[in-house]
Amino acid sequence: MEAVQRKKLESAAIVGCMDSRLTERIQKAKARLREEYGPGIDIHVYRNAGARVISEIFEQAEHTDMKVLVLMPHKDCKAVGYAREVILGEIHPSPAIKKIFVEPLKAAGSNSRSSLEQFNADLQREVAIAGLENLKRDVEVDLSLVDLNGKSVPKNARRSIYIVPSQCDYREVMGDDKKGAFVLQSDKFDDIIPDLQVAAELLSPMLPIVIVTDGKAAGHKTREFEKTIRQKLKTVPENELEIEVRSVNSMK
Numbered sequence: 260m261e262a263v264q265r266k267k268l269e270s271a272a273i274v275g276c277m278d279s280r281l282t283e284r285i286q287k288a289k290a291r292l293r294e295e296y297g298p299g300i301d302i303h304v305y306r307n308a309g310a311r312v313i314s315e316i317f318e319q320a321e322h323t324d325m326k327v328l329v330l331m332p333h334k335d336c337k338a339v340g341y342a343r344e345v346i347l348g349e350i351h352p353s354p355a356i357k358k359i360f361v362e363p364l365k366a367a368g369s370n371s372r373s374s375l376e377q378f379n380a381d382l383q384r385e386v387a388i389a390g391l392e393n394l395k396r397d398v399e400v401d402l403s404l405v406d407l408n409g410k411s412v413p414k415n416a417r418r419s420i421y422i423v424p425s426q427c428d429y430r431e432v433m434g435d436d437k438k439g440a441f442v443l444q445s446d447k448f449d450d451i452i453p454d455l456q457v458a459a460e461l462l463s464p465m466l467p468i469v470i471v472t473d474g475k476a477a478g479h480k481t482r483e484f485e486k487t488i489r490q491k492l493k494t495v496p497e498n499e500l501e502i503e504v505r506s507v508n509s510m511k
């Protein structure tokens with residue numbers, strides 16, 4: 260039988276925090292990647308509490324020809340601040356949040372916010388490099404601890420949570436109401452539940468949780484996810500938990 264060599268799709272991944280102030284910088288990073296690798300490069304963005312490197316990234320690296328992984332944690336990170344309060348024993352979140360987000364930061368050896376932010380950034384790079392080496396993938400890992408330069412969320416900002424797929428175009432789905440929101444990006448609903456809990460605690464009271472789907476996703480999957488959110492966010496009173504589903508077609 261003749262071996263068919265199929266060229267793998269070239270791809271790139273960006274990992275960012277869920278903070279809306281980072282959205283513009285992520286858009287710029289995407290534009291830069293398209294300039295460098297060509298407009299056809301398949302870019303996936305993953306956003307969660309603290310810009311953590313998650314298993315989806317390694318799955319992408321396995322199935323595509325991944326050229327670069329851009330890590331974009333940031334300074335003045337509320338998610339890291341949240342982890343710090345947990346470490347100090349001031350708040351007591353669910354075991355899932357502790358396990359994936361707080362426990363790894365305990366090794367920092369310092370409880371100052373800025374050293375935790377730096378530690379988290381270095382830790383994510385280490386996790387990325389180790390995982391890619393394990394897969395024998397030669398991927399450039401590019402880390403920057405983004406300084407938002409005092410950019411603050413406007414007082415009257417609409418505060419909501421967006422859950423969007425990794426290839427979503429923000430402008431199409433969010434319009435102007437993204438300021439002050441948290442943006443969670445992932446192709447797997449289960450992966451962002453703990454982050455959703457952190458976001459909900461940081462934003463309470465909040466406006467709707469908006470689930471953006473690409474139309475291809477089965478409707479029942481979204482409804483199941485909606486049910487899971489209601490179960491997991493028990494701290495939010497039922498009458499305050501409004502969930503809206505938006506469908507978009509173009510996902511580039």
Ligand SMILES: [Zn+2]
Binds near residue numbers: 278309333336337338
């Ligand atoms: Zn953050």
